[in-house]
Amino acid sequence: MNQVWGWLFAPDGRVLVLLEPGTGVATLPGGSPEEQDRGDAVSTLRRKAEEEAAATFGAPVLLGYVNAPSAPRGYLRYAAALTEVGPERPAPASGRTRTRVLATPEQALSLFDWGDAAADQLAAVHRARRQLGLPRAAPQPVTELTGRTAR
Template sequence: MKFPGELLHVFDGGVWDEDQIAAIRPAPGEIEAVEFVEPADLPALMAPGDARRALSALRARISGAGPAFLEDGLPIAPSVLDSRRPAHGPSPSPLPFPPRPRPRGPHGPPVVGVAFAPDGRVLVLLDPERGAACLPGGTPVPADHADPETTLIREAREETAAELAGTRYLGYLSDPHEPCARVRYAAALTNLGPVPVDPSTGRTYVRILATPEQTLLFFDWGPSAAEQLQAVHQARVLLGIPKAAHQPVTELADSTSW
């Protein structure tokens, strides 16, 4: 070779159905088996450089900025997702819509919010230490008087200095780790203050805007993901917010008012 290194490509193969997966035939003597794994598990299963390439390709797919050019598995022009490196792993398994009677905690059910910016994108929070993605929300306190909307508004303000308006009930998700369900709401973002320290966790979350379709890619919402996405868009229409155009994920580091 007259040049150092090699050229490697990572392609998005789309979503395969059961018939396509069953039709896989590993080349005898070259490949023993094919396995599907969580992206978060790749660093433990692959060579470091290959894991970096695969995860960089996944972040490029989520961000929507187009092909990513890498050097040693890292982007030459990093996006906000590359600099924050969100984890991609399992999240609470969903219950189907429409909602059913839901279990409650001592002060009411935990609440999760889909907060829309005026351009139709959704506020997503990234844990600065683990890179894990989450939506605004949290656990009720006695001062919320078992009102989930009050919980959502308070939590969004404390976690990320977000002011919400026009809350719309969506449904709920079961939580496999807790004996409760998480109530889901949609709301409109009206204002973002300076990035705060969350008093309940001590973390300063990274705030990003992503389309609802991009947001799905941060979470494993299971078979009801399409129903959840439909419910989110129905709430968006009721809030009078347009559908977001496909665009790269962006960070909200400064105060913003709409």
């Protein structure tokens, strides 16, 4: 495993997306494993979600493994229901505070540059959403999270 990322669902079916300060580049919560994760992908995702977004989540569903066409690495992707999002704060590793937004999965994909893999990823995300018992998000504007929320 090179990296692990999570589609973390709010109760209304929208997902948590992080925007980089200064550039606005959109990402899912996640990243690279570290020694303390002991090779466990879910531990990596839990740590990164907490560090980057002050977010916690329930039992994850594995979506699969995506190869990056432009780099010699791959990404594990999971989906899970958010259980809490705490107050925003800087990530320990970078010192940057990312903007946290909720978006429909379709809006999230429009923010990413994933090319041909996007359609398969969206289908997997909706299968996982149904498996988690969450509704399909109604079309609505992307919403910034600024405070603490709990499910």
